[in-house]
Amino acid sequence: xxxxxxxxxxxxxxxxxxxxxxxxxxxxxxxxxxxxxxxxxxxxxxxxxxxxxxxxxxxxxxxxxxxxxxxxxxxxxxxxxxxxxxxxxxxxxxxxxxxxxxxxxxxxxxxxxxxxxxxxxxxxxxxxxxxxxxxxxxxxxxxxxxxxxxxxxxxxxxxxxxxxxxxxxxxxxxxxxxxxxxxxxxxxxxxxxxxxxxxxxxxxxxxxxxxxxxxxxxxxxxxxxxxxxxxxxxxxxxxxxxxxxxxxxxxxxxxxxxxxxxxxxxxxxxxxxxxxxxxxxxxxxxxxxxxxxxxxxxxxxxxxxxxxxxxxxxxxxxxxxxxxxxxxxxxxxxxxxxxxxxxxxxxxxxxxxxxx
Numbered sequence: 001x002x003x004x005x006x007x008x009x010x011x012x013x014x015x016x017x018x019x020x021x022x023x024x025x026x027x028x029x030x031x032x033x034x035x036x037x038x039x040x041x042x043x044x045x046x047x048x049x050x051x052x053x054x055x056x057x058x059x060x061x062x063x064x065x066x067x068x069x070x071x072x073x074x075x076x077x078x079x080x081x082x083x084x085x086x087x088x089x090x091x092x093x094x095x096x097x098x099x100x101x102x103x104x105x106x107x108x109x110x111x112x113x114x115x116x117x118x119x120x121x122x123x124x125x126x127x128x129x130x131x132x133x134x135x136x137x138x139x140x141x142x143x144x145x146x147x148x149x150x151x152x153x154x155x156x157x158x159x160x161x162x163x164x165x166x167x168x169x170x171x172x173x174x175x176x177x178x179x180x181x182x183x184x185x186x187x188x189x190x191x192x193x194x195x196x197x198x199x200x201x202x203x204x205x206x207x208x209x210x211x212x213x214x215x216x217x218x219x220x221x222x223x224x225x226x227x228x229x230x231x232x233x234x235x236x237x238x239x240x241x242x243x244x245x246x247x248x249x250x251x252x253x254x255x256x257x258x259x260x261x262x263x264x265x266x267x268x269x270x271x272x273x274x275x276x277x278x279x280x281x282x283x284x285x286x287x288x289x290x291x292x293x294x295x296x297x298x299x300x301x302x303x304x305x306x307x308x309x310x311x312x313x314x315x316x317x318x319x320x321x322x323x324x325x326x327x328x329x330x331x332x333x334x335x336x337x338x339x340x341x342x343x344x345x346x347x348x349x350x351x352x353x354x355x356x
Contacts, residue, residue, distance in 0.1 A: 003178040008143045008168070009034035012102055014181055015150040016074055017042060021100070023049040023073040025062035027081060030114040031170035032104035035076045056081040060088030067097035068210040072154060076102035078170075079120055080111060083128060089163055090129025093227070094212025098157035100150065101135070101165045104173040107335035115335025116170035118257060121312035124167045125286045132224050134231050136164045136238060137285040141261045143177040148185035149283075155188035160234055167285060169308065171258040171337060240283035241292045245271065249278030251351055252296060254305045254317050256282045258337070263306060265340035266347060277347060282313075290320040303327045304350050306343055308336075 026036045043050040053059035066073040107117040140146040153164040214220035255263045260281040305314045330346035332338045
């Protein structure tokens with residue numbers, strides 16, 4: 001194992017290169033600017049396509065075109081940039097094409113600020129595009145996990161012919177860690193699909209047409225039902241989560257990404273004080289790990305949701321809890337990263353019944 005010190009955004013770019021990305025299209029926006037900066041230097045040297053598009057709208061449509069040519073392709077952006085891409089993402093889902101989208105969240109709404117946030121949970125898991133579609137969403141808590149999920153994400157996108165989003169935040173993008181860029185990951189079996197313009201190469205006379213338009217309602221319904229069948233397979237196979245000190249827990253924190261990393265310190269502090277506390281860390285945000293709540297022991301009395309927002313993941317937690325335990329929420333917004341002591345205080349207040 002050989003480790004090197006990398007900034008998060010640099011690691012994102014390098015992981016994509018290691019995953020054999022063939023084409024990148026994007027537009028600069030803080031706090032992920034180092035991703036296209038790094039790729040703009042190295043992808044041309046490797047004989048691969050790098051294009052700084054005139055806008056995020058253009059970038060996602062270039063991704064659409066390159067994916068339709070059978071190329072392993074990606075984009076990266078942040079919050080307001082991802083918002084502009086929603087129509088194109090819906091087109092890509094409707095056309096059943098694979099791609100990787102990296103979203104490094106910043107504070108909002110609107111232009112907001114450039115500090116870390118997790119207020120794009122709805123945007124990622126519910127989507128702002130039209131129609132019955134889903135994007136597969138993975139949320140890492142460290143740079144190493146980001147690297148691993150990017151590599152796996154390309155493969156998952158290929159398997160399901162569907163966009164995969166890596167949902168990070170400005171903290172992961174801007175911090176530095178010692179990582180192993182070649183560390184083992186959950187490698188998936190490559191899948192060769194015949195789709196898009198590649199259909200004419202191996203099958204002379206055969207013509208594949210890329211489109212998400214179905215003007216006949218019966219045809220469109222059949223297409224949506226086909227997509228639903230695929231999404232059910234994603235739910236069956238791609239749920240990811242981590243259970244931390246939940247075997248005897250009385251309070252269970254639910255947190256993802258950077259907030260989960262911060263909450264680990266809370267758990268260590270309170271465990272040392274005799275408080276039985278644990279955590280569910282969702283790694284896949286869509287599909288959400290509702291089944292994790294069925295694994296909680298009878299000792300559990302309360303659930304504390306914490307994220308860098310005013311409360312978005314809490315809706316999915318309520319679905320998973322099914323009314324079995326009271327739920328409290330603690331969050332910071334506007335780009336403020338909570339301190340471990342703040343989560344500790346919130347957990348203690350909740351444990352004493354003050355926040356119920």
